[in-house]
Structure formats: C-alpha cells, structure tokens
Amino acid sequence: MAALRSFSARADIEAILAARDAERIDVPVLQPAEPFLDTAGEELRRRIFLTQGQNGRAMCLRPEFTIPVCLQHIESKEASGRYGYVGTAFRQRDVGASEFLQAGIEDIGNADTNAADARSLADALACVSDLGIKPEQCDVLIGDQAVFDQVLAALGLPSGWRLRLAHAFGHDATLEATLERLAQPITMPQLPDPILQAVKEEDTAKLEELISTAMDEASLTNAGGRSASEIAKRLQAKFVQSQLVPEEAKLDILRKFLSISVPLDQSVDVLRAFEKDNMIDLAPAIAVFEERNKSCIAAGLDLGSITYNASFGRRLDYYTGLVYELRSLSGDVLVGGGRYDRLLPLLGAAKATPGVGFSIWLDRIVEASA
Incomplete structure (x- = not known):
C-alpha cells in the first residue's frame, strides 16, 4: 500500500488491522478521568484535557486508547480478545498538534505471553x-521493565530505593538524578529533642501528638497543606533513609546494567555475562527473555535488526515487561507498545489478565514517509 498522504484512508487502516485478526472496536471520546489519573502515571496526567460532568465527576478527552479498550474488555466479560482501533486522541505534546489520529491493536487475555509479545512486535512492524x-x-x-526490576531485587537494594528507581525507569534524566541522590547520604533536619526521640523510637502516636502540639502553638492547622499525621510519616521515612549507607558498589553495578545496548540476538549472552561478572541472580528474568526471543524468531522477526537497550522504558506506569518503540531515523516515535499485565486488575478485572498492545502515530507516519 502506498504511504498515506492524508487521513482520508481510515478504511485502509481498518483493513490493515483486520488482516491481523483484530476485532474493530470504538471507544467514546469523553472518558472518566480517574483511570488515567490513577494508573497511567505523571507523563500522561500532565498532558490530558480535563473537564467535569454534570454530576461533578472528572472527565477527560480520550488521551490514548489502551485504558478505554481494557475497560470495554472488562465490561464484555470475555476471557480474551484482540481489538483494533483507529481514532482521534487528545493530549498535549511537546511537538505537534494536541489532536491526532492513532491506530493500534490490543491483545488481551492471551496466556502465552511470549508468543503474544512477539506477535505484537511483528504486527507493529507489518502495519507500518x-x-x-x-x-x-x-x-x-526494545527494553524490559521486568529485567530491570529483577536487577534491583538481585542487588538487594532497600525497598524504598527500588520503588524510586522503578518509578524513574524510562526517564533517563530522572533515573540518573535518582542514582545521584542515592549516592549521597541523607541528613535529618534539625528537630527538637522530643520529636527526634519519637522518630528514632518509631513511636508514631507520640510523634503525631508532639507535631500537633507544635502546630497548635504556632497557630497552624497544617503546614504546607500537610496534617500532623502526614508530617510524621515523612519524618519517619526520611529517618529510615538517613540510616542507609550509600552502597557505591551496587550503584556502579546498576549503572553497568543500564549501559547495555546490543542487538537483540546478542542480548541473552550479554545478560548472562553481566549476571556472572557481577555475581547476581537474574536467571528467572533471563529465562523469560530468552523464550520471548525464540518466539520472536518464530514470528519471523530478525533479531539482529532490533536493539535491546537496558535503560529503555516507556513513560507510562502500567507497563510490566516488554516495551518497544519504532522510531524514524530522525528520532520521532512512530509506534509505541508493550506489556501491561498489572493494568487490567487495577481497572477492576476480577482476576489477573495479561495484556500487550501498540499504538501508531499516524501523523508521524505521514511525515516519515514523505
């Protein structure tokens, strides 16, 4: 098919999706805002267009399709489904119009996750x-959230550190800034002796009482919008962090991992060498990675033409494993996708439900093919 020169070829796009056994699905333009605000993360939250319904419920213009498609799948009560869509998305972008056409496929409920991942990537390449x-x-x-999480766990980093690093994954600047902060010891603020003692003894009730009394004496009902309970929790968390001695060796290992960038056909050998050299156990994550590579080969993909970058993630919080992007030679993202196994339970699915999918930025396809 010739490259699209306008968005009048919607029927052709739908035919492309249908050729990959994707059932056509339509989702409303106006969506409840809560699912996006609660599950998609800051990257999407700050870009959506919010409004309010007559009942006071927060609503938004459809900023993407994965969450609405998942919600309709849950409502259908089907065990699995492959859904194809094409329509307008609305969100603020750094470059380009805030109203743009997207198309894509969501594969929900397929228990053979490696085969589904491989098919998703193969379908994305075939569609473009x-x-x-x-x-x-x-x-x-491609990147892999699960491998990154396994590295954090294998290094034995404190849970608070792992949470902050996992949240920063996919944001290069944020991730590097987080690593820099973790390399520096945290100091406690100057506190009155009774409050500091309550913090050290983990006496939450006493700490809240002391903070509340101090706030009353200063004629403050809250401080910076925070209650005595919230201030107590923050002080206790900061004290725990202040007791952690920075472990430069572990942070150096993590930086070595994040520097890995190799053709996908070399990735398993490189990950195993990294595991051996640094004496950590990544066997479960590498086993899944290797099986998925085999599924990609079975799906007809050339692993040598795909790059695995250990620091690559996508800026949506619901991804759990494989993530990938197809980029133009100028660096624009043409297609983005990945696995989101935790999303459907968060949206209300009665049981654990796997999912993987991708979205195509059709306006960028036009530009890249011009």
Missing part, C-alpha cells in the same frame, strides 16, 4: 510497512 514505511526507514528499540 503496509503504511509505506520501509524497514530501513526506522529503528526498532
């Missing part, structure tokens, strides 16, 4: 090829 983008016109980059 059908839309006029040749393989030499784009780069394919």
Whole structure:
C-alpha cells in the first residue's frame, strides 16, 4: 500500500488491522478521568484535557486508547480478545498538534505471553510497512521493565530505593538524578529533642501528638497543606533513609546494567555475562527473555535488526515487561507498545489478565514517509 498522504484512508487502516485478526472496536471520546489519573502515571496526567460532568465527576478527552479498550474488555466479560482501533486522541505534546489520529491493536487475555509479545512486535512492524514505511526507514528499540526490576531485587537494594528507581525507569534524566541522590547520604533536619526521640523510637502516636502540639502553638492547622499525621510519616521515612549507607558498589553495578545496548540476538549472552561478572541472580528474568526471543524468531522477526537497550522504558506506569518503540531515523516515535499485565486488575478485572498492545502515530507516519 502506498504511504498515506492524508487521513482520508481510515478504511485502509481498518483493513490493515483486520488482516491481523483484530476485532474493530470504538471507544467514546469523553472518558472518566480517574483511570488515567490513577494508573497511567505523571507523563500522561500532565498532558490530558480535563473537564467535569454534570454530576461533578472528572472527565477527560480520550488521551490514548489502551485504558478505554481494557475497560470495554472488562465490561464484555470475555476471557480474551484482540481489538483494533483507529481514532482521534487528545493530549498535549511537546511537538505537534494536541489532536491526532492513532491506530493500534490490543491483545488481551492471551496466556502465552511470549508468543503474544512477539506477535505484537511483528504486527507493529507489518502495519507500518503496509503504511509505506520501509524497514530501513526506522529503528526498532526494545527494553524490559521486568529485567530491570529483577536487577534491583538481585542487588538487594532497600525497598524504598527500588520503588524510586522503578518509578524513574524510562526517564533517563530522572533515573540518573535518582542514582545521584542515592549516592549521597541523607541528613535529618534539625528537630527538637522530643520529636527526634519519637522518630528514632518509631513511636508514631507520640510523634503525631508532639507535631500537633507544635502546630497548635504556632497557630497552624497544617503546614504546607500537610496534617500532623502526614508530617510524621515523612519524618519517619526520611529517618529510615538517613540510616542507609550509600552502597557505591551496587550503584556502579546498576549503572553497568543500564549501559547495555546490543542487538537483540546478542542480548541473552550479554545478560548472562553481566549476571556472572557481577555475581547476581537474574536467571528467572533471563529465562523469560530468552523464550520471548525464540518466539520472536518464530514470528519471523530478525533479531539482529532490533536493539535491546537496558535503560529503555516507556513513560507510562502500567507497563510490566516488554516495551518497544519504532522510531524514524530522525528520532520521532512512530509506534509505541508493550506489556501491561498489572493494568487490567487495577481497572477492576476480577482476576489477573495479561495484556500487550501498540499504538501508531499516524501523523508521524505521514511525515516519515514523505
């Protein structure tokens, strides 16, 4: 199919999706805001267009399709489904219009997650090829949230550190800043002796009482919008962090891991060498990674043309494993996708439900193929 020159070819796009056994699905433009605010993360929250319904409920213009498609899947009570969509998304972007066409496929409920991951990536590549983008016109980059999480666990980093690092994954600047902060000891603020003693003894009730009394004496009902209870929790968390001695060796190992960037056909060997050299156990994550690579080969993918970058993640909080992007040679993201196994339970699914999918930025496809 010739490259799209306008968005009048919606029927052609729908035919491309249907050729991959994706059931056509439509989702309303106006969506409840809570699912996006609660599950998608700061990257999407700060970009959506919010409004309010007559009942006072927060609503938003549809900023993406994965969450609405998952919600409709849950309502259908089907065990599994492959859904194809094409429609307008609305969100603020650093470059480009805030109203733009997207298309994609969501594969929900497929228990063979490795095969589903491979098919998702293969479908994404096939779709952009059908839309006029040749393989030499784009780069394919993958990462893996689960491997990163396994490295954090294997290093034995404190849970608070792991949470902060996992949250920063996919944001290069934020991740590096977090590593820099973790390398520096945290000092406690100057506190009155009774409050400091309550913090050290983990006496939460006493600490809240002392803080509340101090606030009353200063004629403050709250401090910076925080209650005595919230201030107590923050002080206790900061004290725990102040007792942690920075472990430079572990942070150095983590930096070595994040520097890994190799063709996908070399990735398993490189990960095993990293595991051996640093004497940590990554066997469960590497086993899944290797099986997924085999599924990718079975799906007809050339692993040598795909780059695995250990620091690559996508800026949505619901991803749990494979993440990937197809980028134009100028660096624009043409397609983004990945696995989101924790999303459906968060949205109200009665049981654990796997999911993987991708979205195509059709306006960028036009630009890249021009």
